[in-house]
Amino acid sequence: MDWHKRLTQAREAKNIKKSAFAKLVGVSAPTVTDWENGDTKMIEGNNLVKVCQVLEVSPDWLLHGTDTSKEDAQKLMPGSVPISLIEDDEEALYRVKLVQLRLQAGVTGFQTEPDNTDGGTLGLSKSWVHRKGFDPENLLAVKVKGESMEPTFYEGDTIVINLADKKLTDNGVFAVNYGGEAVVKRISRDAGQWWLMSDNSDQRKFYRRNCHGNECIIIGRVVRREGDHF
Structure with a gap:
């Protein structure tokens, strides 16, 4: 499984819709589609940090499939705080x-x-x-x-x-x-x-x-x- 599929798997596991996920990360919905479809070769920098914070996964797991716990993920990104939706997407929009x-x-x-x-x-x-x-x-x-x-x-x-x-x-x-x-x-x-x-x-x-x-x-x-x- 490549990182594109792991991204989709992690997002769906947290029951976050693509449009809501894009807003949490700070990118457009088409960008998320490109990530998940494999049209983007690599995700890096601030986008990688934000994605991992929202999904509560480590960069190693997302990019390489290395199994890392939530606690270890936060050690890899000191000061990071998990992000979650405050209100139901359908009711708020x-x-x-x-x-x-x-x-x-x-x-x-x-x-x-x-x-x-x-x-x-x-x-x-x-x-x-x-x-x-x-x-x-x-x-x-x-x-x-x-x-x-x-x-x-x-x-x-x-x-x-x-x-x-x-x-x-x-x-x-x-x-x-x-x-x-x-x-x-x-x-x-x-x-x-x-x-x-x-x-x-x-x-x-x-x-x-x-x-x-x-x-x-x-x-x-x-x-x-x-x-x-x-």
């Missing part, structure tokens, strides 16, 4: 659908297709949703594509869209149906017009585009990002 948007040019409505990455949902803290005043029924999660919004959003990041908020505000970030293409852009007000702006510094490649009429239909405001770029 809203499950927001992870989808792909299907749009048509000039059409206000849209269709969605399930995105089964990371189980097809994104867990959002109920306390956070309530504090922000959002209706969870109006929230959707989508994966970011392309480089146009770097360094704010990177390709593969997950963003949450509030479908109930379509009111344009200067410097707000919105998901937009632009000529039938789903884009995420920063909105700017200039010379009495609204413009779609990219955060990428290469403005020659990612130039601004005018937002008006049925060519530019607002889907909703981006209210949250989940990713592992710091």
Whole structure:
């Protein structure tokens, strides 16, 4: 058995869901998937320490299968404290659908297709949703594509869209149906017009585009990002 399988075995033995485990370790759920699927050759550094703390195993056992007790594991990592979930994952989170948007040019409505990455949902803290005043029924999660919004959003990041908020505000970030293409852009007000702006510094490649009429239909405001770029 290699370390990828031991990681899965230890996580499942503690009954920790992949999304919750990712939050405890401080990485994204796709990163955990890469670890467990064997797409990552080695886990090391702070990630290794955090994983072993959460699972209460030693680095030797995780990486090499050497049987080491919990006490020995703590000796190998002085000062470490086992980490556990404080509250039940299902009760503490809203499950927001992870989808792909299907749009048509000039059409206000849209269709969605399930995105089964990371189980097809994104867990959002109920306390956070309530504090922000959002209706969870109006929230959707989508994966970011392309480089146009770097360094704010990177390709593969997950963003949450509030479908109930379509009111344009200067410097707000919105998901937009632009000529039938789903884009995420920063909105700017200039010379009495609204413009779609990219955060990428290469403005020659990612130039601004005018937002008006049925060519530019607002889907909703981006209210949250989940990713592992710091």
